[in-house]
Amino acid sequence: MEKILVVDDDLGIQKQLKWSLSGYDVLFAEDRQSAIAQLRRFEPKVVTLDLGLPPDPANASEGLMALEEILALAPKTKVIVVTGNNDKENALKAVALGAYDFYQKPIDSDTIQILINRAVNLFNLEEENRHLAMATPAMGKIIGNSESIQVASRRAEKIAQTDISTLLLGESGTGKEVFARSIHEHSLRRDKPFVAINCASIPENLLESELFGYEKGAFTGANKTTLGKIETAQGGTLFLDEIGDMPLGLQAKMLRFLQERVIERVGGRSEIPVDIRVICATHRDLQTMVAEQSFREDLFYRIGEIVITIPPLRDRDNDIVLLARTFLNQYNEEFNTKVKGFSDSAIQAMLQHKWPGNIRELQNKLKSAVILAEGNTIQAEDMSLMYHGEEASMDTLNLREVREQAESRAIRRAYHQSEKNMSRTAELLGVTRPTLYSLIDKYHLEDIKTGS
Numbered sequence: 505m506e507k508i509l510v511v512d513d514d515l516g517i518q519k520q521l522k523w524s525l526s527g528y529d530v531l532f533a534e535d536r537q538s539a540i541a542q543l544r545r546f547e548p549k550v551v552t553l554d555l556g557l558p559p560d561p562a563n564a565s566e567g568l569m570a571l572e573e574i575l576a577l578a579p580k581t582k583v584i585v586v587t588g589n590n591d592k593e594n595a596l597k598a599v600a601l602g603a604y605d606f607y608q609k610p611i612d613s614d615t616i617q618i619l620i621n622r623a624v625n626l627f628n629l630e631e632e633n634r635h636l637a638m639a640t641p642a643m644g645k646i647i648g649n650s651e652s653i654q655v656a657s658r659r660a661e662k663i664a665q666t667d668i669s670t671l672l673l674g675e676s677g678t679g680k681e682v683f684a685r686s687i688h689e690h691s692l693r694r695d696k697p698f699v700a701i702n703c704a705s706i707p708e709n710l711l712e713s714e715l716f717g718y719e720k721g722a723f724t725g726a727n728k729t730t731l732g733k734i735e736t737a738q739g740g741t742l743f744l745d746e747i748g749d750m751p752l753g754l755q756a757k758m759l760r761f762l763q764e765r766v767i768e769r770v771g772g773r774s775e776i777p778v779d780i781r782v783i784c785a786t787h788r789d790l791q792t793m794v795a796e797q798s799f800r801e802d803l804f805y806r807i808g809e810i811v812i813t814i815p816p817l818r819d820r821d822n823d824i825v826l827l828a829r830t831f832l833n834q835y836n837e838e839f840n841t842k843v844k845g846f847s848d849s850a851i852q853a854m855l856q857h858k859w860p861g862n863i864r865e866l867q868n869k870l871k872s873a874v875i876l877a878e879g880n881t882i883q884a885e886d887m888s889l890m891y892h893g894e895e896a897s898m899d900t901l902n903l904r905e906v907r908e909q910a911e912s913r914a915i916r917r918a919y920h921q922s923e924k925n926m927s928r929t930a931e932l933l934g935v936t937r938p939t940l941y942s943l944i945d946k947y948h949l950e951d952i953k954t955g956s
């Protein structure tokens with residue numbers, strides 16, 4: 505039963521309320537001290553508080569003091585103050601202090617019942633909301649409970665609604681673009697475009713016109729005036745991925761744009777004002793690049809007003825398993841499969857693996873595992889994973905398994921030693937190429953099959 509505290513020194517009223525609030529566990533207090541004691545002990549959701557309390561029942565001062573103490577101690581409590589007839593002034597004072605509602609004597613059972621029901625419902629709703637807010641990850645789609653990802657998410661959430669230039673640092677595949685999108689979606693620009701461009705994937709000579717656009721006739725083949733990514737992002741967010749790969753010449757032009765918020769198209773003469781938020785990302789060590797003068801120091805400070813470091817997957821504890829389960833459900837749906845979960849050894853192998861390709865590598869391994877799994881549980885081998893280190897190989901005494909693990913490991917080592925050259929891998933292992941291919945198939949070494 506929900507607990508309600510009635511603070512009133514009038515025994516008649518206490519009785520009346522006990523009777524009319526029979527659906528609640530009604531507690532009583534007759535003065536400020538006992539009210540606070542009851543509040544501490546029972547944490548009632550709703551308190552009805554008579555403002556005229558002893559030792560000064562003719563005035564509201566003791567009641568108002570009690571109100572302040574109750575709200576200081578338990579701010580979420582809904583306090584309904586009960587005042588003498590025509591004492592609107594104190595009623596309003598109480599509401600200004602944080603009381604949920606007020607009620608003037610004489611008490612009408614039906615009305616007070618409705619008031620209290622409503623207050624209890626509101627308290628429960630607010631509590632549910634608080635729980636929901638806590639259960640929802642800070643940034644919508646960013647999955648992960650580890651401390652390191654939570655720190656990054658909270659930072660991103662705090663800056664989402666500002667226009668501060670943000671630099672996302674992290675290894676490849678850690679989710680930098682996911683973070684950038686999430687920041688955009690939590691910003692005031694969310695209804696405007698999010699435009700991403702990868703500076704490393706566009707040839708140097710094309711990057712400038714790709715970013716800044718060009719006027720008709722600016723160069724051979726420029727048949728019509730074309731907007732660049734910066735202009736297309738007007739009003740929204742521009743995500744510059746792999747900013748560390750931006751050529752030095754273009755860095756100067758970029759800096760000018762960031763400082764003055766105007767651009768000139770290639771071959772253009774007029775300045776075009778642009779209102780966008782810029783988020784940059786890189787897996788490179790920009791500070792070293794600055795020291796080596798391959799990245800402009802002024803640009804480095806301009807793009808990194810706030811730096812958010814996205815942790816690599818290997819430093820994200822059990823997030824690996826959480827993400828794996830999420831992707832498993834996703835792929836089951838996508839491929840119409842019914843894989844239920846992971847064997848213990850698969851989980852151990854996932855936790856031991858170093859994940860150089862981070863979340864993207866996990867996705868790739870799981871995708872093939874879901875398709876290839878023989879039973880309804882994914883085994884370590886389905887993901888082409890194995891235990892690292894001695895204790896892992898000692899895990900099984902079954903000779904066939906020991907041999908398979910050792911062979912898979914040797915194939916992988918030879919493959920990497922020969923820089924992914926299959927003929928050389930076969931040579932190092934002392935087998936023919938067809939034998940090598942059949943072993944790769946047999947042990948589901950998908951990473952070698954796909955050349956990763």
Ligand SMILES: Nc1ncnc2c1ncn2[C@@H]1O[C@H](COP(=O)(O)OP(=O)(O)OP(=O)(O)O)[C@@H](O)[C@H]1O
Pocket residue numbers: 645646647648674675676677678679680681682683745787863864867
């Ligand atoms: N927290 C996350 N929850 C779910 N999926 C994620 C999360 N973070 C990243 N991913 C997924 O992992 C993959 C890699 O993410 P993303 O492209 O954002 O990484 P990146 O750091 O930008 O990589 P790169 O530096 O190689 O461009 C994507 O498929 C993305 O959907």
